Amino acid sequence: MLHSDEAAALREQGHRLTPQRLIVLEIVKRSGQHLTAEDIHAAILPQHPYVNIATVYRTLQWLQEVGLVAPIAIGGGPLHYEYVHGKTHHHLVCQDCGYEQEIGDDLLDVLKTQLQERYAFTAQLNHLAIPGLCAACRQAASNHAPQAQEHQP
Ligand SMILES: [Zn+2]
Ligand SMILES: [Zn+2]
Numbered sequence: 001m002l003h004s005d006e007a008a009a010l011r012e013q014g015h016r017l018t019p020q021r022l023i024v025l026e027i028v029k030r031s032g033q034h035l036t037a038e039d040i041h042a043a044i045l046p047q048h049p050y051v052n053i054a055t056v057y058r059t060l061q062w063l064q065e066v067g068l069v070a071p072i073a074i075g076g077g078p079l080h081y082e083y084v085h086g087k088t089h090h091h092l093v094c095q096d097c098g099y100e101q102e103i104g105d106d107l108l109d110v111l112k113t114q115l116q117e118r119y120a121f122t123a124q125l126n127h128l129a130i131p132g133l134c135a136a137c138r139q140a141a142s143n144h145a146p147q148a149q150e151h152q153p
Pocket of ligand 1 (some may be wrong): 133
């Protein structure tokens, strides 16, 4: 169940912790993964068939506002949601095999500072998915690359 300190902090801030809010938070938190609203809804249904998808979306919106859940866009698909423990992080996502690596915020601090200095732009870089190729896929791709053909005169 939701850590009692967390629940207490939210109540202190004047939030109402409805059963739906607790259920959605619990599922996102327990999975430790990125889930779509549909994934969350599917996980809720067996025990709570009265919770509809609109409620899940509304609850996810609220969880974002209170900073417990962060959305992330992976590829072109639907938004995924993840429990965040008050710590900004990002993901490297391999576009070939789906490999994911979580990275800290420190690497992007450099980028944020540069954007601020050069463009006076305050970047909001929260929970990014950085697409690319993992080491294994890059290796495989270069092994399978067609040999360069010699030009015939
Ligand atoms: Zn994440
Ligand atoms: Zn890969």
